[in-house]
Amino acid sequence: MGIKLNELLESIQMEDTDLLHLRTVEGLDKRIFWANFFTQIPQVINHVIIPAEIFKLTAAKPAVINDEGIFITLDFVHTAEKEAYLKGFIPFRWDEDTDVEMRIDWLCDADGSVGGVAWGIEYLAIKDNEAVDGATATITEAFTGRTAGLMRSNHFTTKLLKANLEADDIISLRIFRDHDHAGDTLDQTARFLFLSMYNTLIQNITSDRLIKVLNLR
Structure with a gap:
């Protein structure tokens, strides 16, 4: 059957x-x-988790590539905008009628509950015969941290919009800390651990x- x-x-x-x-x-x-x-x-939700060590770095890389126990971190300072990049495919069998939810996992060495960190994701999805340097979309949101050494998992309210994606696209993501954002009030380094994508499957x-x-x- x-x-x-x-x-x-x-x-x-x-x-x-x-x-x-x-x-x-x-x-x-x-x-x-x-x-x-x-x-x-x-519904079936596909969860793709991307660790810090998978991201590619440019000249504007995070100040430190570090480790916490057995986890690799990218350490984003609060005084300058640093960035890291990732490329991949739109997940197989993604339901084109749905947006893609994003989550970021991070920690602080000192008490992170006294302020916020504004994390940003800039993205562009393209396929054959589309501009590589086309207009990107960006989501930015400030999150309050946890006490020293505890992982903080935050889901972005805004998602990767279905209007900006197509099945079989190649997608490029840039993550950054928006230190000029009004919600970025934590005067210490934020240590990035993982980025997660949640997409609904056909x-x-x-x-x-x-x-x-x-x-x-």
Whole structure:
């Protein structure tokens, strides 16, 4: 039972109030309104984690490439804008109707709860026959740190917007500390650990899986 039902059903002209009748070979059946069909199938979120040591550095690199225990860090000072770069592909089977959520993990050597650090992500996604030096998009947000030595995980409110991305694009990311931002009030170095991407996957729904999701067995 390997028919991709999502592809089949999406090709049929259905109204939200239409009733979909699903039946198994064993004779069990279920009826569900078309408007509720895909909402009953849980989303699958793909989590890609990118450690500090993967990023490429230029002349404006962080002041220090360091370690904390067995974790590599990039240390961003509060007095100048430093940056690090990453290139890769838009995740496979990314759902083009969704934005991509970003998270940053970092720490401070002293008490970081007394101020904020403004982290920024500048990005551009391109494919064949598109400008490499095209207009970029940037998200910047200030986060309060934790006490000395504790990892702080922050999710950006603004996401990588679907309008700026396409499947199979190559994406370049620049992370930086915006020391001129009004929310960057912590007068100490912020030590970057990881960047994470959360993207929703397109689901190829087989009939076997659909039966399990809708509790027909």
